[in-house]
Amino acid sequence: MSAYKNLVPRFLRYVKVNTRSDEFSDTIPSSPREVAFLKDLAKELTQIGLSEVNYNPENGYVTALLPSNTTAVVPTIGFIAHVDTADFNAEGVNPQIHENYDGTSVIKLDPAGKYVLDPAEFPNLKNYQGHTLITTDGTTLLGADDKAGVAEIITAMEYLINHPDILHGDIKVGFGPDEEIGTGADHFDVQAFNADFAYTVDGGPLGQLEFETFNAAGAHVVIAGKNVHTSAAKGVMINAIQLGIDFQNALPQDQTPETTSGREGFYHLMRFEGTVEQTTLDYIIRDFKRDGLETRKAIMQQVADDLNHQYQNRIQLTLKDQYYNMVDIIKEHMSVVEIAEAAMQALNITPDETPVRGGTDGSKLSFMGLPTPNLFAGGENMHGRYEYVSTDTMEKATDVILKISELNVQQH
Incomplete structure (x- = not known):
């Protein structure tokens, strides 16, 4: 007993x-x-x-x-x-x-x-x-x-x-x-x-x-699209959903929770919601080393900067440290x-x-x-x-x- x-x-x-x-x-x-x-x-x-x-x-x-x-x-x-x-x-x-x-x-x-x-x-x-x-x-x-x-x-x-x-x-x-x-x-x-x-x-x-433990940060991405009728979309429409896909695909694809273990860090897309007009993505970012976390944040910022350069500043990225x-x-x-x-x-x-x-x-x-x-x-x-x-x-x-x-x- x-x-x-x-x-x-x-x-x-x-x-x-x-x-x-x-x-x-x-x-x-x-x-x-x-x-x-x-x-x-x-x-x-x-x-x-x-x-x-x-x-x-x-x-x-x-x-x-x-x-x-x-x-x-x-x-x-x-x-x-x-x-x-x-x-x-x-x-x-x-x-x-x-x-x-x-x-x-x-x-x-x-x-x-x-x-x-x-x-x-x-x-x-x-x-x-x-x-x-x-x-x-x-x-x-x-x-x-x-x-x-x-x-x-x-x-x-x-x-x-x-x-x-x-x-x-x-x-x-x-x-x-x-x-x-x-x-x-x-x-x-x-x-x-x-x-x-x-x-x-x-x-x-x-x-x-x-x-x-991990060092941790969160990332919130807001993408502003331009929605027009599909019949006149060529060269005009900017599909926020597609930009969200592009953002995700530009991150290291071999650094996700399902592809890492041990002391390897990752980017984890937790939520992806939106329309052609506006799309949001939420991530958690993890790394056992503090400088590794900073590097991951910098990579994510660079992806946003590159897409903003291409699409006239339609991506707003907010990064926030969570714990160390x-x-x-x-x-x-x-x-x-x-x-x-x-x-x-x-x-x-x-x-x-x-x-x-x-x-x-x-x-x-x-x-x-x-x-x-x-x-x-x-x-x-x-x-x-x-x-x-x-x-x-x-x-x-x-x-x-x-x-x-x-x-x-x-x-x-």
Whole structure:
């Protein structure tokens, strides 16, 4: 029987609530459904016995304190997770529980078998022999990203409250909105949080310990066309859709997410919409090196300049940096990584420090003065209907949070 009786029920309760963020909103948080969930979370933190529970309406974060129970002077640790889910259907999440998975069988998500988790397509399933898996029913995402992290942090705090014999220093927890649209951490109040270092619990499979991320930028392209009747179009019409195609084709075609891996960066066309009169394209640009990101931005600007020269300045390109590689900060604070490594090793978990082909809130928080690597939370196939999580891995993630808290005292 699990030592964390509330972990799975808590997670199941969380994922059934739609907290999808809204990238087209100009409010903070981006959706009132996030606000409602966060306020409920604040009530729960008070109920389990945390102190200084606060919902900040200016940034949407719920924070709380578990006070130290030791006379030792130790650094204050923070554990942080986000409550919003990604841009996939999150209404009516109906989690399915599959006990004692054999590691080889195809898992039907829906009764008709239209959507399945097949080890031939998702080979990581073989790592979960004997585990209990929680999946979707094929119609929504699951929300383990990052409600698994939320549930694990709160369960760990509850465990420490109920086991005062485990010595720990001050522990701050933070739960926020809008990570999936890349804006939540922008408004985080690092000074008020008052932690010396922190961890986001927002990673994937067992053992992930991430402290090297992409550098990231976004690009928004607006193309103004000239629409006339097709019978008189020769030499007059300028088709904004065609210019959008030309723009995309002028970028390196071997540098997209589907053609790169490891430390290779990319350009990713996320959205292409429009008419002959006006077309818009939205990109994300990624590179592990800061100068590599700048080079990619320069290439995109050159493509726009070349097309503008040819078509009388009909292309408007807006580039915006989103976050930077946290390793540039973490490398000066490697003790934060080392305590997480020691915690995992003490639990017979092998740390996986593969650079993450993405980013976390910790990328921004580290540059804001709070060194924040990312710990595994257990989710796989995130952001879609094939998402799943192992309850066994969720328990181990909770173990790691507890062990980090213990080691923080023992090492000081």
